[in-house]
Amino acid sequence: MGLVRLVIFGFIGLSIVYVLVSLYSRSVRLEKLEDQWAEEHPDGDETDREAWLREGMEDYKRSFRPKLILLVYVIPAIFVLMSLILIN
Amino acid sequence: MRRFRIIIRSLIFLILFGVFHYVLPQHDVVRVVNTYQERQDLGDWTRIFWSKPDDQSATLVNRDVQFIQTRKKKTYLLGFIRTDAEEVMVYRNEDTGWGWPFYFKFDTANLQTEADDLQSTAENPKWAVVTHYGWRNELISAFPNAVAIRPVTGPDVTIIPWFNILFFLVLAVIIGFVRALWRQFRERSIDPALEDAGEAWEAVDARADEARGRFSRWLGSWRKK
Numbered sequence: 439m440g441l442v443r444l445v446i447f448g449f450i451g452l453s454i455v456y457v458l459v460s461l462y463s464r465s466v467r468l469e470k471l472e473d474q475w476a477e478e479h480p481d482g483d484e485t486d487r488e489a490w491l492r493e494g495m496e497d498y499k500r501s502f503r504p505k506l507i508l509l510v511y512v513i514p515a516i517f518v519l520m521s522l523i524l525i526n
Numbered sequence: 527m528r529r530f531r532i533i534i535r536s537l538i539f540l541i542l543f544g545v546f547h548y549v550l551p552q553h554d555v556v557r558v559v560n561t562y563q564e565r566q567d568l569g570d571w572t573r574i575f576w577s578k579p580d581d582q583s584a585t586l587v588n589r590d591v592q593f594i595q596t597r598k599k600k601t602y603l604l605g606f607i608r609t610d611a612e613e614v615m616v617y618r619n620e621d622t623g624w625g626w627p628f629y630f631k632f633d634t635a636n637l638q639t640e641a642d643d644l645q646s647t648a649e650n651p652k653w654a655v656v657t658h659y660g661w662r663n664e665l666i667s668a669f670p671n672a673v674a675i676r677p678v679t680g681p682d683v684t685i686i687p688w689f690n691i692l693f694f695l696v697l698a699v700i701i702g703f704v705r706a707l708w709r710q711f712r713e714r715s716i717d718p719a720l721e722d723a724g725e726a727w728e729a730v731d732a733r734a735d736e737a738r739g740r741f742s743r744w745l746g747s748w749r750k751k
Contacts, residue, residue, distance in 0.1 A: 521630045
């Protein structure tokens with residue numbers, strides 16, 4: 439029962455962290471893209487800009503980086519396993 | 527206002543310090559004198575200083591607990607300065623199971639055997655390092671929980687608290703990340719929303735202006751640190 443409780447609450451807690459981290463990562467990427475556009479097209483068209491941004495974000499979603507955020511689940515699990523082995 | 531903030535911050539710091547001091551592992555250089563097992567009453571508030579090794583133990587009013595009696599080298603300053611003086615220390619030896627604090631200790635019986643094996647006399651001492659967490663308090667009969675024991679050649683071994691070093695490094699990284707996250711959120715979401723809201727209010731009423739000024743000033747009090 440203790441293990442079940444730990445897994446359930448751990449999963450809920452880590453999911454909150456996962457959502458926060460992915461929101462942050464997406465926000466940072468969007469800001470970078472906006473800055474890049476502003477630099478390269480100082481007087482660019484608004485619809486062009488939005489299409490370009492959308493494409494950039496699609497590329498980001500397909501890239502490996504967002505998958506790295508899954509480490510949020512993996513690292514604590516490894517930590518628990520490590521302590522189980524080292525302590526006992 | 528400033529005094530209030532200082533008080534709140536010191537309180538938070540004190541509580542955090544207490545929790546960390548209780549929960550993080552510490553190392554003692556000891557000589558095991560004896561081990562014993564004793565029935566403990568768990569019915570009052572001092573229950574928080576005993577473990578819950580498994581689910582059924584949560585409802586028990588009393589149960590047997592194993593103890594390790596030692597003589598340990600006295601330390602000062604959170605254990606960083608060790609002296610030649612000795613004092614008596616008694617550890618409890620309980621499983622922590624899957625619960626708080628997260629040591630995942632299940633090998634109580636094995637640890638008790640190891641401690642038994644290390645028993646020695648003052649004339650012919652065998653030294654060991656006990657890893658433990660928790661506090662000893664004679665008034666309320668609280669005992670630190672021994673987590674591991676390993677034999678060492680002499681009483682003046684160098685102990686490097688690797689786990690605690692790593693723990694505080696990771697904690698610093700997490701705090702830095704939360705700050706970055708909050709800044710990004712404020713810059714991208716709150717500030718633009720406030721600007722929009724501010725423009726709308728200005729158009730409606732001059733009094734709204736003042737309110738926004740106050741709100742911005744209040745926000746500013748968070749910004750300037």
